[in-house]
Amino acid sequence: MFPELNNLLNTTPDRAEQGKLTLLCDAKTDGSFLVHHFLSFYLKANCKVCFVALIQSFSHYNIVGQKLGVNLTMARERGQLVFLEGLKSAVDVFFQAQEKPHPLQFLREASAGNLKPLFEFVRVALKPVDSGAAGWTYPVLLVDDLSVLLSLGLGAVAVLDFIHYCRATLCWELKGNVVVLVHDSGDVEDEENDILLNGLSHQSHLILRAEGLATGFCRDVHGQLRILWRRPSQSTSQRDQSLTYQYKIQDRSVSFFAKGMSPAVL
Amino acid sequence: MTLSEGARAGTRKLEMLDSLLALGGLVLLRDSVEWEGRSLLKALVKKSALCGEQVHILGCEVSEEEFREGFDSDINNRLVYHDFFRDPLNWSKTGEALPGGPLGALRAMCKRTDLGPVTIALDSLSWLLLHLPCATLCQTLHAVSYQDSCPPGDGSPVGKVHVLGLLHEELHGPGPMGALSSLAQTEVTLGGTMGQASARILCRRPQQHPTDQTQWFSILPDFSLHLQEGPSKEFQPQSDPHIPLVSKNANPILGSGKRGENKSYRGWGWGQGFW
Numbered sequence: 244m245f246p247e248l249n250n251l252l253n254t255t256p257d258r259a260e261q262g263k264l265t266l267l268c269d270a271k272t273d274g275s276f277l278v279h280h281f282l283s284f285y286l287k288a289n290c291k292v293c294f295v296a297l298i299q300s301f302s303h304y305n306i307v308g309q310k311l312g313v314n315l316t317m318a319r320e321r322g323q324l325v326f327l328e329g330l331k332s333a334v335d336v337f338f339q340a341q342e343k344p345h346p347l348q349f350l351r352e353a354s355a356g357n358l359k360p361l362f363e364f365v366r367v368a369l370k371p372v373d374s375g376a377a378g379w380t381y382p383v384l385l386v387d388d389l390s391v392l393l394s395l396g397l398g399a400v401a402v403l404d405f406i407h408y409c410r411a412t413l414c415w416e417l418k419g420n421v422v423v424l425v426h427d428s429g430d431v432e433d434e435e436n437d438i439l440l441n442g443l444s445h446q447s448h449l450i451l452r453a454e455g456l457a458t459g460f461c462r463d464v465h466g467q468l469r470i471l472w473r474r475p476s477q478s479t480s481q482r483d484q485s486l487t488y489q490y491k492i493q494d495r496s497v498s499f500f501a502k503g504m505s506p507a508v509l
Numbered sequence: 510m511t512l513s514e515g516a517r518a519g520t521r522k523l524e525m526l527d528s529l530l531a532l533g534g535l536v537l538l539r540d541s542v543e544w545e546g547r548s549l550l551k552a553l554v555k556k557s558a559l560c561g562e563q564v565h566i567l568g569c570e571v572s573e574e575e576f577r578e579g580f581d582s583d584i585n586n587r588l589v590y591h592d593f594f595r596d597p598l599n600w601s602k603t604g605e606a607l608p609g610g611p612l613g614a615l616r617a618m619c620k621r622t623d624l625g626p627v628t629i630a631l632d633s634l635s636w637l638l639l640h641l642p643c644a645t646l647c648q649t650l651h652a653v654s655y656q657d658s659c660p661p662g663d664g665s666p667v668g669k670v671h672v673l674g675l676l677h678e679e680l681h682g683p684g685p686m687g688a689l690s691s692l693a694q695t696e697v698t699l700g701g702t703m704g705q706a707s708a709r710i711l712c713r714r715p716q717q718h719p720t721d722q723t724q725w726f727s728i729l730p731d732f733s734l735h736l737q738e739g740p741s742k743e744f745q746p747q748s749d750p751h752i753p754l755v756s757k758n759a760n761p762i763l764g765s766g767k768r769g770e771n772k773s774y775r776g777w778g779w780g781q782g783f784w
Binding site for chain 2: 357359368400403404407408411415434437438441442444445446475
């Protein structure tokens with residue numbers, strides 16, 4: 244995890260808020276560093292983590308995780324991490340006989356499907372274990388990323404329904420957290436992605452939006468991060484808080500600074 | 510603040526919520542990511558409950574606990590909560606899901622036997638619109654909203670019906686938004702600037718010209734409403750012509766050249782409230 248990002252979010256692994264939906268969003272840049280941050284953050288918080296990884300392989304996340312101080316292989320072996328490797332599983336759906344619905348069963352269906360099998364997979368992976376031997380703090384679902392589900396033929400409402408059920412079960416019932424990444428298609432008119440992004444924005448308690456610089460590529464400033472804390476159900480007397488910082492991604496860390504205050508230009 | 514100023518402020522405080530509930534029928538609360546509307550919905554629910562009305566909540570987006578948070582026990586005891594948050598699509602198949610779903614619950618309210626005044630809060634109308642055909646939803650809303658103008662066969666009077674619908678503007682195209690607008694007696698579009706929230710209120714009174722006014726306000730932690738003067742005009746930022754909009758569709762209600770044009774389908778992050 245990135246300590247500077249923890250400082251901006253005013254959180255640490257041992258005092259993170261529970262029962263929250265965090266929306267990660269990237270526009271004209273790669274926001275995957277946020278996924279790596281939260282994966283290592285919640286593993287260090289001793290949470291039971293279910294990671295629905297649809298974009299990269301397990302080894303990719305593991306290599307990056309090791310730079311951030313977590314070993315995904317060991318986490319998986321001790322039962323702390325349940326990892327759904329979408330790239331591999333997608334092939335299994337087509338070429339292996341399934342005894343029960345596969346989490347990515349919708350890939351086999353000709354008509355518009357839903358993500359109930361994927362929700363069942365997440366629910367079973369994160370349901371509390373009665374024996375209590377492991378002693379994980381609370382459950383966390385991480386999804387990288389939801390936009391690819393639209394590309395695979397699902398509608399925005401089907402994805403929103405999946406997240407709705409994850410919120411109801413993980414956030415409300417089990418007091419855990421959900422973290423999802425959605426890409427912002429920006430200038431490209433993608434109606435379904437806009438519905439997904441805006442629908443999740445309305446439900447989120449925390450929104451982190453990584454944006455590319457309007458001026459283009461810069462060696463010392465890789466992008467800008469907007470942070471919005473929301474209180475979807477509380478009064479407006481305390482206005483939602485927002486912050487904007489620029490950032491530079493390094494080998495094992497990300498540094499954040501106020502706009503125009505990059506060390507390279509000072 | 511002098512006594513007279515306080516009295517005027519108190520009167521204005523009453524007037525805003527009263528004006529939203531005065532006409533009955535469908536009240537649309539149009540919010541956005543930057544300017545959320547659930548707190549105003551809860552303020553209206555509280556107002557209705559304090560007036561002694563029966564209040565039904567169709568809860569689809571947040572848990573019952575989260576919706577009731579901030580209300581005291583007096584208010585909570587008057588709310589009838591229909592929980593469609595836990596299992597709206599009956600995925601659990603435990604039999605606990607309410608039969609007929611949200612649409613069934615809404616239709617059941619057309620057949621209510623208790624004919625006193627009632628408020629029905631839809632949290633949210635956007636959730637319903639994403640899951641139901643627009644025509645079906647509009648027909649049901651029309652039947653529920655106007656049941657006080659169609660008394661039962663025995664001629665007994667029916668109390669006023671308020672239907673409060675929370676609508677997230679960015680999620681719907683101009684067609685469904687226009688259809689719902691045509692059904693609404695009152696439309697409230699939430700916005701704001703420099704950290705202050707505003708409500709643009711469009712009221713359609715029968716046989717009168719529609720009225721259009723803007724109120725600056727905040728919702729207190731107990732969900733009572735506090736009216737404010739609004740920012741000084743010289744500090745109000747002008748709209749930036751360089752901020753791109755996701756969709757070129759004009760807002761069918763506010764028309765061209767008005768604040769809020771193209772707001773439906775405006776991409777997240779482009780609002781001026783935060784960014």
